[in-house]
């Protein structure tokens with residue numbers, strides 16, 4: 734039950750048409766391991782999804798950074814899961830800490846979003862992770878378990894879910910988790926899945942790490958047995974994103 738290495742690029746709220754075209758050209762020209770070895774998904778802001786979809790190489794996929802919790806309708810400013818599918822978008826990032834903390838998205842709301850997006854056929858990168866305060870008070874695993882539990886309560890099929898462990902204190906700070914810190918949470922989370930969902934889901938679900946991943950630290954992180962890839966923010970806008978994709982080969986040579 735091998736897990737394929739997964740690298741997501743979360744562009745967040747960045748970019749102009751010109752910059753987006755440059756990033757796509759950089760990605761299209763890159764030589765990276767084949768689709769059998771690594772799954773690459775880039776996530777531009779909503780407005781650039783059609784442009785990126787049209788220009789991006791076909792072995793890379795695209796993700797939205799959010800979507801509405803249920804079917805579309807009178808929800809001003811929202812984008813529905815159905816619209817994403819209609820555009821040919823295959824993935825959506827849900828529960829990113831920037832949405833949990835800035836937009837006050839609760840565990841339950843994120844769980845509802847994950848369940849709805851999966852039900853219409855989208856694949857989901859579901860983000861979990863603790864704040865610095867929560868880590869320092871020793872509650873990392875209870876926070877991550879509660880976030881994951883709100884999803885587990887609402888879905889039964891995990892085959893289209895990737896979990897991104899993104900400690901909030903490591904996001905955009907340059908303070909990357911050490912390989913041991915990442916491995917510890919990933920393995921505890923996998924154990925939580927085994928105990929609460931099932932052994933098969935625990936063994937087959939990709940758990941990727943996010944938070945200050947760059948071209949220099951990606952290989953040591955990728956070498957950890959329960960780190961199945963990355964969700965990359967800042968570095969996904971730069972050429973070093975290619976080096977991060979290539980970290981997949983660390984696994985292949987195991």
Ligand SMILES: O=C(CO)COP(=O)(O)O
Nearest residue numbers: 743904905944945966967
């Ligand atoms: O939030 C992240 C990816 O979703 C990580 O962001 P950085 O890689 O910029 O720390």
